[in-house]
Amino acid sequence: MNGRKVLVVDDHKLNVKLLTDILEDENFIVYSTDNGLSVLEMTLKLLPDVILLDIMMPGLDGFEVCKLLKENDEVNDIPVIMVTAKAEGIDVKKALEYGAFDYIKKPIDEIEVIARIQSALRFKESQDLLKELAMKDRLTGLYNHALLVDLFEKELAKQQRKDGDIAFVMIDVDHFKRINDTYGHTSGNIVLKELANILKNSVRKGDIVSRYGGEEFSLVLPEIDKQGTWQMCERIREKIEGLSFNIDGKENIHLTVSMGIFHKNSKDYLTGSEIIQKSDEKLYQAKAKGRNRVEIN
8 A cells, every 4th residue: 555645634733633644654755734615636746545534624524525535526426534533324325425435433543444444445456447448449459439538528627727738649550451351360469469559659648549540549738839749759650661561471461551630728618529620620631641750730
């Protein structure tokens, strides 16, 4: 559990200190706030692994804070453990109905706190694994179309809050049908897997690489300027153009890709679907101008 982040929300300093001491002894990184109104903002910024949330607080109580967290698509999968001296069945029922994963009774018991946090983390890890398996493209191991759109919307919202730039890139293998027709679909699949590896190894940590569908791939590039976006994509295009794919001892296969980019700066007000559509339009421009080229807005 080393390095996991826990956000403690409690308006009593003694409770915060007690929980902090317990958690830091187990090598958790602890953040805290005594104000329910600040929890959503802090959660979006910190992305903690678990939230310990007191029920009885001034302003927004724990129930309302939990409800806000669970209504937000960016953080609703973070386990919330309610901490309460009110152990009546009706309060526990209400906490669970609002989306809490579990609850801890006051006075705080060190062993119980760690056990319940570990349980929440194990559950989240198993859910994340199932989600990942469902959202990965089976052939390439890249994110599939459904997850791409979800991740892009979240990253777009994040960059809008930060006044940051973001780019969406559509990539299409030129004349891919010829490869399938000439060498067979098995060879075509090998080429797609190789391309997936090239793309993964050509982007920065934090960039999103996906198989959009068929022979189309896509990139989500956050926090990058327009010139940097074009340079990265041009390097990838040149790299692919210069490679040859030797498949099952057959003659080397050479291929090229066309790329369409829409780069959004902080002053552009566009939805995720509009950005994807505009990058797709740029891809068609690249293909119409002869393929094996990069087009950007």
